[in-house]
Amino acid sequence: MIPRLLLASALSLCVASATLADDIKMAVTTSFHNSGLADVLLPEIKADLDLDVHLVVVGTGQALRLGRAGDVDAILVHAKSAEEKFVSEGYGTHRTPFMYNDFVLIGPADDPAHIAQTQSAAEALASIQSTRAPFVSRGDDSGTHKKELSLWFGAGLIPDDFATTWYQAAGAGMGASLNTASAMNAYIMSDRASWLKFGNKGDLVLLFAGDPVLFNQYAYIPVNPATHPHVKSDLTAKLETWLLSARAKSLINEYRLNGEQLFIYNAP
Secondary structure: OHHHHHHHHHHHHHHHHHHOOEEEEEEEEHHHHHHOHHHHHHHHHHHHHOEEEEEEEEOHHHHHHHHHHOOOOEEEEOOHHHHHHHHHOOOEOOOEEEEEEEEEEEEEOOOOOOHHHOOOHHHHHHHHHHHOOOEEEOOOOOHHHHHHHHHHHHOOOOHHHOOOOOEEEOOOOHHHHHHHHHHHOOEEEEEHHHHHHOOOOOOEEEEEOOOHHHEEEEEEEEEOOOOOOOOOHHHHHHHHHHHOOHHHHHHHHHOEEOOEEOOEEOOO
8 A cells, every 4th residue: 555655646746747837037127027028928938838937127237147146047138238248258158139129318397407309318418417407317237227327428427426416326126216206306217118117107207219329129148057057058048939939029019008119029
């Protein structure tokens, strides 16, 4: 009787193990998560690949640090130069851009810095700085923060020199930073998807967009198994193949909020 019970238990364990889905951990940006697109993609990935993708939602800088430490199997981020450095240093196998949207400048409806009338992102930021209108920065080494800093530098301005009476670093994700800007009735730079998804807009409106420098590319990077042998490179390859499929393209391009497309698929 005991051997039969042991055999039955062993068979039960085998069946249970066989029904468990594969899983990976992927660090993703707060802007991607806030957009709601993950809620569309992850169930389809599960259905098509029987793969559970567990998201670690952080800024791009922290996502890259998690990848360097081997704490995740892949990353999905939006800061090209930092991504290329990550790959060149051997932490990622390669970088695959696959979708984009854009950054936008948000501010009070009465627009005290008059950025809605400006012709470039540099001019808009210079106008905010010259009027000392309240501005909320992510301040968290995220992809959005990195882009914001590059735009200030491009305008010939140095954020480290700004007075904290008007330039406030939230040190937080996109949603929390937007909440801070709403409470302060301040200007802020956001990715378009997070802004459209954000519910607590208060008196804030979209004031400036369309400068090509505000292009916002997202890329997928598998963590390098040569550096971290424990990562699940076979599963990250399966996920990448799916992200490059017609199925993923359709889901990403068709994802809309209030009738507006949030991302545009552009995988090679």
